[in-house]
Amino acid sequence: MPAVTMTVNGVSRSADVEGRTLLVDFLREKLQLTGTHVGCDTSQCGACVVHMNGQSVKSCTCLAVDADGADVTTIEGLANGADLHPMQKAFREHHGLQCGFCTPGMVMSAIDLVNRNPSPSEGEVRHWLDGNFCRCTGYHNIVKAVMAGADAMGGGS
Amino acid sequence: MSGNGSNGTGFIGASLKRKEDARFLTGRGRYTDDINLPGQLYAHLLRSTVAHANLGSVDTSAAEAAPGVQAVFTGPDMEDVGGIPTGWLIHSKDGSPMVEPKHPAMAIGKVRHVGEIVAIVVAETRDQAREAAALIDIDYQELPAAASLEAARADGAPLVWDEAAGNLCYDWEVGDRAAAEAAIDGAAHTVSIDVVNQRLVPNAIEPRAAIGNFDPTTGEYTLYTTSQNPHLIRLLLGAFVLGLPEHKLRIVAPDVGGGFGSKIPHYAEEAILTWTAGRLARPVKWTSDRSEAFVSDTQGRDHISTATLGFDEDGRFVGLKVSTQANLGAYLSTFATCVPTYLYGILFAGPYTTPAIYCEVEGVFTNTVPVDALRGAGRPEATYLLERLVDKAAAATGIDRVDIRRRNFIREFPYQTPVALQYDQGDYDATLDLALEASDWDGFEARRNEAASRGKLRGIGISTFIEACGIAPSAVVGSLGARAGLYEVGSVRVHPTGSVSVFTGTHSHGQGHETTFAQIVAETLGVDFEAVDVVHGDTNAIPFGMGTYGSRSLAVGGTAIYNAVQKVIAKGRKIAAHLLEASEEDIEFADGNFTVAGTDRSKSIGEVALTAYVPHNYPEGLEPGLEETAFYDPLNFTFPAGTHVAEVEVDPETGEVELVAVTGADDVGRIINPMIVNGQLHGGLAHGIGQALLEHCEYDDEGQLVTGSYMNYTMPRAGDLPNFNINHNTTHCTHNPLGVKGVGEVGSIGVPPAVINAVVDALSPLGVTHMEMPATSERVWQAIQAAQAQD
Ligand code: FES
Ligand code: FES
Numbered sequence: 001m002p003a004v005t006m007t008v009n010g011v012s013r014s015a016d017v018e019g020r021t022l023l024v025d026f027l028r029e030k031l032q033l034t035g036t037h038v039g040c041d042t043s044q045c046g047a048c049v050v051h052m053n054g055q056s057v058k059s060c061t062c063l064a065v066d067a068d069g070a071d072v073t074t075i076e077g078l079a080n081g082a083d084l085h086p087m088q089k090a091f092r093e094h095h096g097l098q099c100g101f102c103t104p105g106m107v108m109s110a111i112d113l114v115n116r117n118p119s120p121s122e123g124e125v126r127h128w129l130d131g132n133f134c135r136c137t138g139y140h141n142i143v144k145a146v147m148a149g150a151d152a153m154g155g156g157s
Numbered sequence: 158m159s160g161n162g163s164n165g166t167g168f169i170g171a172s173l174k175r176k177e178d179a180r181f182l183t184g185r186g187r188y189t190d191d192i193n194l195p196g197q198l199y200a201h202l203l204r205s206t207v208a209h210a211n212l213g214s215v216d217t218s219a220a221e222a223a224p225g226v227q228a229v230f231t232g233p234d235m236e237d238v239g240g241i242p243t244g245w246l247i248h249s250k251d252g253s254p255m256v257e258p259k260h261p262a263m264a265i266g267k268v269r270h271v272g273e274i275v276a277i278v279v280a281e282t283r284d285q286a287r288e289a290a291a292l293i294d295i296d297y298q299e300l301p302a303a304a305s306l307e308a309a310r311a312d313g314a315p316l317v318w319d320e321a322a323g324n325l326c327y328d329w330e331v332g333d334r335a336a337a338e339a340a341i342d343g344a345a346h347t348v349s350i351d352v353v354n355q356r357l358v359p360n361a362i363e364p365r366a367a368i369g370n371f372d373p374t375t376g377e378y379t380l381y382t383t384s385q386n387p388h389l390i391r392l393l394l395g396a397f398v399l400g401l402p403e404h405k406l407r408i409v410a411p412d413v414g415g416g417f418g419s420k421i422p423h424y425a426e427e428a429i430l431t432w433t434a435g436r437l438a439r440p441v442k443w444t445s446d447r448s449e450a451f452v453s454d455t456q457g458r459d460h461i462s463t464a465t466l467g468f469d470e471d472g473r474f475v476g477l478k479v480s481t482q483a484n485l486g487a488y489l490s491t492f493a494t495c496v497p498t499y500l501y502g503i504l505f506a507g508p509y510t511t512p513a514i515y516c517e518v519e520g521v522f523t524n525t526v527p528v529d530a531l532r533g534a535g536r537p538e539a540t541y542l543l544e545r546l547v548d549k550a551a552a553a554t555g556i557d558r559v560d561i562r563r564r565n566f567i568r569e570f571p572y573q574t575p576v577a578l579q580y581d582q583g584d585y586d587a588t589l590d591l592a593l594e595a596s597d598w599d600g601f602e603a604r605r606n607e608a609a610s611r612g613k614l615r616g617i618g619i620s621t622f623i624e625a626c627g628i629a630p631s632a633v634v635g636s637l638g639a640r641a642g643l644y645e646v647g648s649v650r651v652h653p654t655g656s657v658s659v660f661t662g663t664h665s666h667g668q669g670h671e672t673t674f675a676q677i678v679a680e681t682l683g684v685d686f687e688a689v690d691v692v693h694g695d696t697n698a699i700p701f702g703m704g705t706y707g708s709r710s711l712a713v714g715g716t717a718i719y720n721a722v723q724k725v726i727a728k729g730r731k732i733a734a735h736l737l738e739a740s741e742e743d744i745e746f747a748d749g750n751f752t753v754a755g756t757d758r759s760k761s762i763g764e765v766a767l768t769a770y771v772p773h774n775y776p777e778g779l780e781p782g783l784e785e786t787a788f789y790d791p792l793n794f795t796f797p798a799g800t801h802v803a804e805v806e807v808d809p810e811t812g813e814v815e816l817v818a819v820t821g822a823d824d825v826g827r828i829i830n831p832m833i834v835n836g837q838l839h840g841g842l843a844h845g846i847g848q849a850l851l852e853h854c855e856y857d858d859e860g861q862l863v864t865g866s867y868m869n870y871t872m873p874r875a876g877d878l879p880n881f882n883i884n885h886n887t888t889h890c891t892h893n894p895l896g897v898k899g900v901g902e903v904g905s906i907g908v909p910p911a912v913i914n915a916v917v918d919a920l921s922p923l924g925v926t927h928m929e930m931p932a933t934s935e936r937v938w939q940a941i942q943a944a945q946a947q948d
Contacts, residue, residue, distance in 0.1 A: 018284075034191035035184015037414070039362040040447040044867040047362055075184035088182040092174055095832045098840065099667030100181025101363040101414025107182065122880075129875040133867075135362050135415050136667045138843030138904075139875040141836060 004068040008033070009077025017064045023057075024048045026064035027074060035075040035104045039133065046132030049105035049112075050074045056112035058131070075104035078111075086152035087111050087145075096145030098136035106132050110146040114153050122147065166748060168680040172832035175672045176690075177665070186412045189366040189383050194440035197368070198227055200430060201286035202443060203276040203293055204452065205268035208304060208524040208860020209315065212266055212275070213296030220278055220292040225285035228437055229293070231276045232265035235432060241425050241488070242397040245495035246638040247327045247520065255327035255520065258318045260488040262398065262425040262432070268297070269317055269487035270524050271860055272452025277429050279441055302524040302860035306461050306482045309523045317487055317522035326485055326494065326520035331502040332576045337515035340476025344467025348549040353929050354538045356459035356484065356854040357847075358870055359531050361666075363414020364445040365454060367426055369434030377405050380431045384410040385420045385664050386704020391696050392641065393423035393491070399432060403696075406431075410694040413666035417844070418530030419454045420666065421706050422491035426453070451865040456854055457531020459484035460497065460538050466511075466546045472556040474511040474565050479542065481518045486527035492706075493529050494520060499637050500535030500625070500707075506574035507543045508585040508623050508798060509565040514575045524860040530706060532844050533905040536624045541930075544620040544910030548917070552926065558914075559598070562621045563589065578625055580796045583824065587886040589621055592800035592822035595884045601804070614807040615817075616919025619800065620910040626899035627712030627795035627890075644790035645709065646701045647717030649678060649725050651783040653770035655763030657682065657689045662702010663714035664693050667840075668901060669833040670710060674718055676829050677895070681722045683749020683762060700786050708797070708899030711829065716893045717789035724785035729765045735776040736760050736768060795890045795898035799823035801842075803911040807919045812938025814850055814916055819908065820882040826890045826898025834900050835883050841904020842881050847873040848905070849912035850931050871931075920944070 001016040008031060015030045027033045027050070036059055039047035048060040051073040078085040087107050090096070097103040106129070113120055113128045120128065125146045126139070134142060180186050217229040240259035247255045263274045276293055280286035303309035303317055309324040317324055341347055368381040378401060384390050387408040394408070395401040413420060426443060434441045445453065462481040468474045483497030502516035551558040563586065572580045593599070601617045608615035628634070631642035648660035659678055663670060675689040682689075692698055702714070726746050733751030734741040743754045752759035760768075768775065769783040804818040821838055828834050851871040855863045864870040889896030909930060916932045917925060923944040929936065 028191075032193075033184065034188075035186070037188070037363070038190075038446075039364065039414075040867055042447065042866050042868050045362060045447075075182075079183050084179075084182060091182055092178040095175070095836045097178060097181055098669070098836060099361075099363065099415040100177070100186050100412065101188065101361075103181050104184055126875040126878075133362055133872050133874065135360055135417065135844075135872075136840045137836060138839035138841075138873075138881065139878055140839040140881050143875060143880070 002065050004064050006067050006069065007071045009073060019065060021064045022060055023062040023064050023067050024059035027059060033074050033076050037101055037104060039101065044131065044133070046105040046109060047102050049108040049132070051108055051112065056109050075108060087149035090149030090152055091145045094141050094145040094148055096137065096142040102132060102134040106134065106142055110149060113146065114150040118150060120147070120150055166680050166683055168676040168686055169829050171676070172830055173672060173676060173686060175669050176675060177669065177671045188363055188412045188414055189368065189381050190444045192368060192381055192411065194368060194370055197440040197442050198279050198281060198437065199283040199286045200433065200441050200443040201278045201290045202274050202426065203278065203290040204449065205264065205271055205273040205275055207268065207297050207299055208271050208302040209300040210268050210297040211300065212264060212268060213298050215275065216294040217276060220289040223285065223289035223292055225281035226278060226289045228279045228433070229276060230433060232261055232263035235262050236265060238262060238428065238432065239398045239400065241423060241428065242393050243489040243494055244491045244640050246640065247329055247494045247498055248638065249328045250330050255494060256318065256321040257489060258320060262428045270526055271862060272526055274425055274429065277433055279433060279437065304524050304856045304858055304860035306484050306521055306523065308858065309521050310482065317524055321522050324522045326522055328519050329498045330515065330517040332515035333513060334515045336513040337476045337478045340513040341465055341467035341478060344475050345470045346553060347465055347467045348546060348553050349463065349465040350546050350549055351463045352542050352545060354458045354460040354541055355930055357457045357531055357852050358451060358854045359417045359419035359454055359457060360872060361415030361417055361419055364447060364450045365420065365426070366444040367430045368440055368442040369430035370440040371435040371438055373438050377407060378431050378435060379407045379409065380427055381409045381411065382427050383413050383420050385413065385416040385666060385706055387664065387694055387696050388662055388702045389704050390423050390427060394428055394431060398428045408696045410664055413664065416666045417532045418457065418534055418706060422455050422529050448866055452526055452862055455490045455527050455529035457528060458538060459528055462542055464542055464546055466550055468550055472550065472554055472561045472564050474509055476513040477505055477511050479505060479516040481516065483518055483520050484523050484525065484528055485520050486523060486525045488527045490527040490529035493527060496530050496535045501539050503576045503578050504536050504539035504625060505543060505576055507540065508567055508621050510567050512575060516576065525856055532841060533902040534707070536902065537845065537906045537909060540620065540622045540906050541910045544622065545913065548914045558619055559593065578794065580623065581793055581891045582888050583623065583796060583798050584886065584888050585621060585798055588798060588822040588824050589800045591884050591886050592802050592820055595822060595882055596802040596818065596820035598802065608806050614809055614919040615804065616807070616915040616917070617802065617804045618911045618914025618918055619802050620907055620914065621800045622907045623796050623798040624902060624906050625794040626708035626797055626902065627791055628707035628709050629794060630792060631790050641703065642790065643703055644788050645703055645713040645717045646786065646788050647714060647721045648700055648786040649718065649721040649784065651725055651762070651766045653767050655684060655688065655766050657684060659689060659691045659718055660699045661691060661693050661714050661718060662699055663705045663710040665705070668705065668710060668837065669830070673711065673829050673833055674715060677715055677719055678722055681719060682725065708901040711897045712795045712890065712893055712899050713789060713791050715895055715897060717787045719894055720787035720789055721785045724787060725783060728783060728785065729762060731776050731779055732765045732768050733760045736774065792892040795826060797823065797825045797898040797900065797903055799903060799907055801907040801911040803908065803915040805912065805915045805919055807916065807937060809941055812934040812941060814932050814934065814937055816846060816850065816879055816912065818882065819879055821907065822884045822886060823903055824886050824888050825900040825903060827887060827896035828885065829897070837900045838883050838904050839881050841902055842908050843873050843878055845905040845908035846878060846912060848930055849909040851877065853931050
């Protein structure tokens with residue numbers, strides 16, 4: 001079994017994994033970082049989005065070995081103690097979550113959008129979130145939250 | 158609305174941020190698949206790949222010998238346990254009970270739908286279980302399938318169950334057939350409609366999961382499960398399937414990632430995992446993947462109907478007759494039988510005074526995944542049919558669409574409908590007026606013309622509707638065949654230092670109960686919002702409950718909590734009277750203080766709580782402690798109502814429908830947290846719009862699911878939806894103390910006909926008069942082509 005080493009939320013983590021182990025399973029099962037979710041098996045729902053080297057990836061569509069040497073951030077790595085990331089705060093403020101299952105992926109995806117496009121329009125937000133399903137919110141408040149989060153991030157971070 | 162709770166502390170009516178968000182936003186939610194127990198094994202469920210077959214040999218020997226495998230079980234291993242039960246007994250027109258075949262947890266002798274469980278393989282790892290399952294050799298002796306309503310009701314159709322002739326489970330009716338037919342026969346005008354209410358897949362984003370566990374030293378079973386109603390699962394699993402007493406069966410439904418009805422039923426998986434854990438005396442975990450969910454989560458809707466509405470010269474409705482076939486799938490799921498009957502037929506008065514109504518429904522078995530509740534459950538199907546008919550009536554008479562609705566509105570309450578329900582309250586004109594104004598209905602022609610200048614066909618559509626929520630009065634549902642009561646339970650524990658734990662039998666899987674219920678308690682008990690925590694989802698922690706569905710959590714569960722608070726206050730009054738050396742009758746309670754009337758002498762709820770737990774100076778004969786439980790059985794359904802308006806633009810070249818505006822004017826009763834209420838409306842609207850424009854679950858003739866993944870089942874995405882224009886006009890429910898009605902299902906009930914009425918309106922200049930759901934670009938394009946070919 002290949003060994004992989006990656007930095008996850010600022011901490012170096014190593015483990016032996018099978019070649020076929022998905023990054024999401026590595027995170028959830030080896031590292032018990034269960035904030036990253038699995039909602040589908042066709043790479044469409046986005047519940048599994050994490051950041052790899054600063055960019056959003058669907059961790060269900062990426063092998064753990066492909067993340068060898070990478071810098072990975074999950075939803076658990078965003079807040080600074082009790083101090084939430086501005087995007088997390090914006091989701092809370094604007095009721096951008098209900099059951100919370102899509103939420104980690106939404107937040108991670110939204111931060112990547114703002115990093116690329118500091119002041120996205122509503123249409124750009126909706127377009128960017130094409131790969132993230134939410135069955136609870138109808139997206140209305142998610143879109144509001146992402147735009148407010150973008151403002152609060154002051155044009156990307 | 159402003160905070161106007163009984164103690165005026167302002168928590169009720171405030172958009173407080175949610176208590177549950179911090180954990181969800183930081184990845185600290187605890188969903189079933191996040192839980193791992195020491196020594197846990199993993200299960201793979203092998204499912205039928207064919208829709209209908211006799212099961213020949215099932216050879217599990219190779220799987221049993223595979224690496225890591227601990228056990229393989231098939232249907233006959235569980236033959237001695239009870240069948241998976243159905244919660245509602247329906248009687249046919251002739252008084253005979255429905256056909257109710259035994260539903261084995263795993264297939265015995267026959268499989269009846271793709272996805273039915275044939276075997277469970279338990280191994281040390283998930284991959285080992287999956288790989289071993291592939292080694293099981295099953296001899297499927299295939300039979301022709303009855304994969305749709307049409308196929309199942311055709312002459313000589315294959316039988317899903319030998320005991321169900323014509324694949325009929327029941328042939329039910331409500332209302333007065335003779336009166337409705339006579340009214341229609343004598344009517345100045347009639348319109349008829351044939352509609353399909355297509356099958357949908359609920360698709361909560363969290364797939365179902367379950368972990369069974371058994372402690373041989375205590376004999377206690379524990380099941381962690383993705384459920385909307387843990388006590389109901391305990392009742393069905395314990396009493397009907399495995400024969401386990403309540404004190405030896407604990408059900409935990411932790412954080413649950415959406416339900417929408419698909420996590421109400423007691424599923425075979427729950428029985429299999431619990432039973433298997435008992436056999437192996439080790440925890441066993443199963444997590445559905447999405448492909449599996451498509452063939453094993455209950456599905457929704459799937460009706461074919463024909464209906465006729467009679468009306469007089471002035472457009473006043475005189476009679477309505479509806480005949481529906483409802484697809485129940487291969488097995489009867491928990492609420493399968495009542496959704497297309499008592500949650501459907503009794504809705505046909507809508508907000509209108511139609512004096513004679515009759516509805517008949519055939520419940521039909523097919524070789525498809527079982528059908529059960531899906532957001533709205535029966536009420537969207539009824540509302541869609543009715544509101545399409547009303548638009549047809551308007552078109553047939555030339556009476557304006559708004560006007561014909563208004564002419565028929567119920568305005569005197571209470572109102573007894575001809576189909577069993579009695580509405581307590583409502584103001585349908587108010588929500589209609591509000592919607593017309595908010596949607597700028599009167600300005601529409603200018604927008605239509607502007608769109609036409611861009612080559613687009615613009616249409617506007619409306620629906621005015623009621624719904625029956627807050628299920629339900631136990632005696633009423635019992636007389637109609639329900640096998641359980643539908644009351645709810647709330648417990649309020651005031652701790653010695655004045656903080657409060659609230660226990661509710663409802664379950665929150667997105668609805669925000671931890672916040673809303675805390676607001677009710679903070680307001681009525683006069684304590685700080687932060688001092689109140691709400692506990693749900695564990696049968697060992699909560700006294701009892703029936704769970705969350707039918708928009709009942711606030712109206713029924715919230716009232717139970719409110720009543721428990723009143724009991725706490727009543728006891729506190731006795732304690733305070735003793736401490737203040739006053740008579741109990743002279744003690745007034747407000748803002749968390751017990752005060753002797755007309756004086757400034759008072760004791761706070763905190764002081765009273767401390768006294769209750771340190772009862773040194775205490776009323777004689779009164780029990781120490783400050784904790785009360787209330788069971789609340791509602792007196793009636795609640796009747797949220799509203800008007801929804803949708804505006805679309807159709808591209809005549811491609812048939813593409815763009816939803817440009819959605820306006821809701823809703824009366825959901827008293828609002829506790831406007832932010833959460835609006836969120837519920839948004840979600841329901843998205844679900845309803847998904848049905849109107851995008852979603853369609855299809856099987857082929859062999860019973861194979863054609864739309865079995867997100868690749869071919871179209872879920873609404875952010876880019877498919879507009880922002881929603883939400884407006885409220887509130888009347889208070891008259892029969893619960895909070896005045897609340899319910900909001901979770903409003904959008905999915907009200908908006909589909911508004912959207913389709915808008916599409917038909919857009920296409921009406923071309924002569925198109927009807928459109929089935931979903932109004933996909935292909936369907937719309939074909940309707941345009943067909944209409945043009947006729948010119
Ligand atoms: S789990 Fe659905 S896209 Fe990754
Ligand atoms: S909040 Fe439930 S799926 Fe998005």
